[in-house]
Each structure stands twice: as structure tokens, then as C-alpha cells.
Amino acid sequence: MSGLVKGSVAVVGAAESDLGQVASGNSPLDLMAQATIRALDDCGLTLKDVDGLFVAATQVRMGPMALAEYLRIKPKYFDGTIIGGSSFMSHVAHAQAAIQLGLCEVAVIAYGSTQRSVSRAAASPREFNPYESPYRPILPISAYAMAAARHMHQYGTTREQLAEVAVAARKWALLNPKAWEKEPLTIEQVLNARMVSYPFTVRDCCLVVDGGGAIVLTTPARAKSLKKKPVYVLGVGESLSHANISSLPDFTVSAASESGPIAFKRAGLKPNEVNMLSLYDAFTITPILFLEDLGYCPKGEGGRFVADGAIAPGGKLAVNTSGGGLSYCHPGMYGLLVMIEAIRQVRGECGARQVPQCDIALAHGNGGVLSSQCTVIFGSENTI
Numbered sequence: 001m002s003g004l005v006k007g008s009v010a011v012v013g014a015a016e017s018d019l020g021q022v023a024s025g026n027s028p029l030d031l032m033a034q035a036t037i038r039a040l041d042d043c044g045l046t047l048k049d050v051d052g053l054f055v056a057a058t059q060v061r062m063g064p065m066a067l068a069e070y071l072r073i074k075p076k077y078f079d080g081t082i083i084g085g086s087s088f089m090s091h092v093a094h095a096q097a098a099i100q101l102g103l104c105e106v107a108v109i110a111y112g113s114t115q116r117s118v119s120r121a122a123a124s125p126r127e128f129n130p131y132e133s134p135y136r137p138i139l140p141i142s143a144y145a146m147a148a149a150r151h152m153h154q155y156g157t158t159r160e161q162l163a164e165v166a167v168a169a170r171k172w173a174l175l176n177p178k179a180w181e182k183e184p185l186t187i188e189q190v191l192n193a194r195m196v197s198y199p200f201t202v203r204d205c206c207l208v209v210d211g212g213g214a215i216v217l218t219t220p221a222r223a224k225s226l227k228k229k230p231v232y233v234l235g236v237g238e239s240l241s242h243a244n245i246s247s248l249p250d251f252t253v254s255a256a257s258e259s260g261p262i263a264f265k266r267a268g269l270k271p272n273e274v275n276m277l278s279l280y281d282a283f284t285i286t287p288i289l290f291l292e293d294l295g296y297c298p299k300g301e302g303g304r305f306v307a308d309g310a311i312a313p314g315g316k317l318a319v320n321t322s323g324g325g326l327s328y329c330h331p332g333m334y335g336l337l338v339m340i341e342a343i344r345q346v347r348g349e350c351g352a353r354q355v356p357q358c359d360i361a362l363a364h365g366n367g368g369v370l371s372s373q374c375t376v377i378f379g380s381e382n383t384i
Contacts, residue, residue, distance in 0.1 A: 004266060007384040009096045010223035010230035013043035013216035014343045019329045020180055021116055022210040028059045029070045031112030035214035036071065043216055044227040045106060052077040052104030052217075054095055056087035057111060058124045058332060067110060077104040083240065084367020085280055088336040089374030093236040095217050105218060112212030113332040123332055132246055138197050140282070141205060143245035143369035145197040148285035150251035152199060154300065157288065159199050161303035163190035165284040166203050166326050168312035173323025175313065175353035180207055181327040203326075204284040211331035213340050220384075231346045232384055234269065234360070234377040237262030245369040252300070255373040256293035256364060263362075263375040264295075271295040274377070275358040276318040278342040280334060280366035281325045287311070290364050291319075294375070318355045321345060335365035339376060346380050359383055 015038035017031035032055065040046055053075040055063030064078035077098045081090050088109055095107040115123035126139055137143065151157045167187055173179035185203065193201035223230035237259035242248050264270065271294060279287045288302035296317065297305040305311075311319035322328040322341040329337060342361035344350050359380045366373055 004093060004096050004236060005100060006234050006267060007220065007232040009099045009217045010220050010232050011215050011217050011343050011378065012223050012226045012228060012230055013039035013045065014340045015039040015042050015214055016178065016337065016340065017112060017212040019178060019211035019331070020209050022114065026114060026117070026210070028057055028112035028114055028212070029066060031114070031210070031212035032067050032110040032214065033070055035112065035212045036108055036110050039108065039214040039216050042228060045216060047071055047073050049106045050108050051075050052095060052098055052107030054079045054091035054107060054109040055111070056080065056082040056091070056333065057113065059113060075104065077107070083372040085282070085333040085335045086365030086367035086372045086374040087333060088339060089236065089363065089365040089376045090238050092217070092233060092339070092376050093238055096233055096236065099217065099219060105222065107217045108214055109217070109336065110212065110214040111333060111336045114210045115332045116208050116210045129244055132244055140369050141197045141200060144283040144285055145200050146245060147251045147289070147370060148199050148283070151285060151288065151303070154252055155303065157303035159191055160187055161307055162199065162204055162284040162288070163187040164306045164309070165281065165287050165311070166190045168306065168309065168315070169281060169320050169324040169326040171312045172321050172353055173327035176323050176328055179323040179328040180209055181323065200283060206282045206325035206330035206334070207327070209329050209331050211329050213336040215336065215339060215343065229347060230381065231343045232379050232381070234379045234383060235263040235265070235267030237266070237375045239373050240371065241373070242371055243368065248370060252289070254289050254293050254366070254370050256290050256375065259373045259375040260294040263377050267377040269360065269377060274360045274362045276321060276342070276345050276355045276361045278322070278338045278361060278363040279320055280338055280364055281320055282330065282334065282366065284326070286366055287319060294362070294364065313353070321350060321353045321355060338365055339363040342378050346378050
């Protein structure tokens with residue numbers, strides 16, 4: 001067997017934990033376990049079926065061991081890869097490889113965070129960097145703000161165009177009963193909100209909530225016997241660029257320009273064949289960068305691409321239909337929730353926000369300070 005094979009694994013279960021401000025006393029492991037049980041119930045499997053476990057978290061040391069102990073299971077294969085918010089897309093690639101090789105058959109990918117309850121600083125402490133820390137940046141916000149400022153300087157991107165991303169996300173969120181934000185948002189409100197790190201106001205920045213999620217992957221043969229229709233992994237691409245923002249080679253180009261083509265090649269697809277995009281939107285600049293780097297518009301055109309409601313409901317391209325990290329939820333590392341929305345869209349389970357005839361969905365994860373980029377393309381049975 002050579003490489004990751006298109007459609008060699010299927011997602012059969014997907015669920016969030018409780019989201020928002022969770023009940024007092026809940027731990028990240030409680031939320032991981034809650035999401036895992038819900039995801040298993042979603043597909044009709046139980047903990048006894050799980051023999052692969054993939055965990056990444058900032059609040060739990062040695063995540064796979066901690067969750068396995070909590071759930072009282074003993075997986076044959078486990079992985080604690082952590083590269084920020086894209087860790088879970090990376091886990092999909094690793095789970096796909098493990099299932100292809102027969103190292104496990106039913107894999108759970110799980111995440112949980114109580115960052116709203118305990119404070120973001122406590123949930124994700126920053127490492128001291130002798131080259132950056134003396135300047136006292138507000139991380140990660142200032143890092144992304146630098147990328148936005150450079151994009152504005154180099155390509156003429158405007159603050160209004162950045163605000164379009166937040167407004168579109170809010171319009172989608174109003175169609176999602178699970179979204180944290182419940183009130184409409186205008187471009188003027190984004191621009192006039194409290195400035196955090198230029199050019200970002202607080203409305204250019206993701207939510208700070210508690211929450212988590214889990215997905216279940218297995219073989220196509222086993223998937224056919226379960227409760228929900230399978231969603232197949234068509235292609236995955238992974239790429240690392242840097243660790244610290246001062247080492248980013250080009251502030252207007254992310255490693256999505258590498259992970260995306262890998263995923264598309266493995267899936268045998270082109271960008272225009274994808275029905276919806278679920279893009280990691282920690283800040284309003286990230287969907288603009290990813291639309292460019294994944295091949296949806298030329299470099300520098302992302303701001304103009306999203307203008308006039310182009311990625312909002314009724315626009316030319318469905319992007320972040322859950323409301324995204326800007327308006328749905330963002331419990332620290334958001335990548336698993338990015339995939340859950342893409343999976344549900346392919347299943348046709350999204351109600352008022354459902355994209356018609358959604359056979360192919362792309363989920364893109366971002367980690368660190370634009371540091372790691374991972375792309376996963378999901379498809380229905382019609383795509384195999």
C-alpha cells in the first residue's frame with residue numbers, strides 16, 4: 001500500500017460537547033468524554049468498539065493517556081500530535097494511515113477546553129521567546145494583526161473587507177441554533193468596536209468559549225452497517241511553516257498554499273468542485289488568506305473576493321456555514337469543530353444553513369500563529 005488512499009476511511013460519528021460557558025467544575029476531559037460518547041451514539045458504536053484514540057489539548061498533559069484512563073479503554077493505536085488548531089486535521093491523516101495499515105479499526109479524535117471558565121491565558125500559556133517576548137506582543141492577536149496589516153499595505157485590502165468576513169460569519173451563525181452569538185452584526189459595528197491590535201477590533205477576533213468535539217472514523221466496510229451515511233476522507237494535506245511569527249517567510253502567504261494542493265491531488269479534485277468551505281477563522285484575515293492560498297482567488301484578491309456578502313448566506317461561495325470561530329464557537333483549538341460542520345454539510349444535516357447538494361466539503365485547519373496548515377476534503381458516497 002502506497003500513501004493515503006482516497007476514500008479508505010469514513011467518518012461515521014460527529015458531535016460537539018456542551019459549548020459556551022459550561023457548568024462549573026467541568027474539566028477538559030469531561031468535555032472530551034461527553035463529545036466522544038455523543039459521537040459514538042451518533043453512529044451506533046460504543047466505547048468497547050474504540051481501538052484508536054487521537055487527542056490534542058493545551059490543558060491536558062499527555063492527552064491520549066489521560067482520556068483513555070478517563071474512558072477506561074485501552075486503544076491499540078494512539079496519537080497525541082499537537083500543532084495547534086490544525087492538530088485534528090493532522091489526526092485525520094494519521095488515523096487514515098493507521099486504519100489502512102490495520103493498526104486500528106475504529107478511531108476517535110477528541111478535544112476539550114474550558115478556556116472561558118478558567119481564562120484564555122490559563123488555558124493556553126505562552127512560551128517565552130527571547131526574540132519576541134521583550135516587545136510584549138498580545139499573542140496570538142498581534143501576530144495575525146501583522147499579517148492583516150501587511151496584506152492591507154501590499155494589496156490594498158481594506159478594513160471594510162476584513163469586516164465582511166465577520167458579518168458573513170454572523171449571518172451564518174443566526175441560522176445555527178448552537179451558535180454563541182445571537183444578534184445581527186454590521187460592518188460599521190465591526191469597525192467601531194473596541195480596538196485590540198491594529199487593524200483588528202474585538203469583532204475581528206474569535207470567540208473565547210468552553211467546548212470540544214469528537215469524530216469517529218472507521219473502514220468503509222464497517223461504515224456501511226452503521227446508523228448514519230458515511231462521509232469519506234477524500235484527501236488530506238499537511239504543512240508546517242514556522243513556529244514564531246517573526247520567522248514567517250511571507251506575511252501574506254500561509255502554508256495552506258502547500259497543504260491545499262496536496263489534499264486536492266490526493267482527492268483528485270479541483271477547488272471549483274468543492275461545494276462548501278469550512279475555514280479556520282480565528283481572525284478575519286485568515287479566511288482571506290486561505291481563500292487565496294487554497295486556489296479560490298489570486299493572491300491579493302481575497303479582500304475583494306469576500307466583499308458584498310460573497311461568502312454570506314446567498315453569496316457566491318458558502319464559507320463557514322456554522323458561523324465559524326468568529327460567531328459559532330472557538331474553544332481554543334478550533335480545528336475539530338471546523339471539520340464537524342463540513343461533515344454535517346455532506347450528511348445534509350444543517351437545516352436552515354444547509355448547502356444544497358453538498359457532496360464535497362473542504363475543512364481547513366490553522367495552528368499557532370499561521371504556523372501549521374492542514375486541509376481535509378470530505379465527500380459523500382457519490383464521490384467514491
